[in-house]
Amino acid sequence: MTLRAHREEDLDRIVEQCQDELAQRYVPLPSPYSLAMAQDFLNGYVRGGWDTRARTDFAVADDNDRYLGSVGLHSHNDDRYEVGFVFHPDARGRGLATIATHRLLEWAFDDLGAQVVLWRANASNEASTRIATKLGFELSTPLVGWFYRHGVYDDEAMGTLRRQRFVDNRDATKPSR
Numbered sequence: 001m002t003l004r005a006h007r008e009e010d011l012d013r014i015v016e017q018c019q020d021e022l023a024q025r026y027v028p029l030p031s032p033y034s035l036a037m038a039q040d041f042l043n044g045y046v047r048g049g050w051d052t053r054a055r056t057d058f059a060v061a062d063d064n065d066r067y068l069g070s071v072g073l074h075s076h077n078d079d080r081y082e083v084g085f086v087f088h089p090d091a092r093g094r095g096l097a098t099i100a101t102h103r104l105l106e107w108a109f110d111d112l113g114a115q116v117v118l119w120r121a122n123a124s125n126e127a128s129t130r131i132a133t134k135l136g137f138e139l140s141t142p143l144v145g146w147f148y149r150h151g152v153y154d155d156e157a158m159g160t161l162r163r164q165r166f167v168d169n170r171d172a173t174k175p176s177r
């Protein structure tokens with residue numbers, strides 16, 4: 001698995017990923033999601049984010065360079081960052097999101113100098129919550145009614161991972177493959 005820059009060749013799979021029901025439920029995406037939206041995501045959100053360093057998003061690709069998903073950090077303009085991840089439906093259920101997010105966290109703490117990373121999700125998002133827990137995030141009480149999508153106000157789970165905790169637990173939380 002590689003974390004690399006997004007490419008035009010990824011767009012069709014990004015559209016499939018963003019049309020997927022789970023992604024639509026848990027990520028603030030336009031609906032329906034079109035190829036033009038994926039192109040805007042690539043040119044504006046991803047490349048624009050790297051230009052300003054406001055957001056640093058990576059494509060996750062397999063050994064054949066096939067797009068598997070995206071992981072990224074949103075800068076809070078200091079040494080705090082927020083993590084996000086979404087995977088193509090056919091790349092889920094194999095631990096790959098956990099591995100990719102762990103690599104992203106290593107980059108955040110080792111190279112960016114992050115002091116703390118925030119994770120947020122719909123409180124019903126069990127896969128995301130499991131990943132955050134496995135990677136050592138300390139979860140706080142969910143914010144009641146704060147996760148808004150499609151006219152519904154769900155509870156929002158959140159947690160943080162501080163640098164020292166990540167360093168102390170680096171080996172224990174490192175995915176085995």
Ligand SMILES: CC(C)(COP(=O)(O)OP(=O)(O)OC[C@H]1O[C@@H](n2cnc3c(N)ncnc32)[C@H](O)[C@@H]1OP(=O)(O)O)[C@@H](O)C(=O)NCCC(=O)NCCS
Binds near residue numbers: 127130
């Ligand atoms: C979140 C997402 C990236 C996880 O992908 P994934 O391939 O399932 O992730 P992983 O395989 O690395 O790990 C998922 C973990 O959650 C567990 N899990 C998955 N679905 C679960 C469920 N419904 N209930 C309980 N646990 C669940 C898995 O068993 C695994 O834990 P384990 O390794 O201890 O067995 C993927 O579901 C996705 O893209 N969802 C839509 C977008 C999204 O929700 N993004 C996060 C927004 S905060």
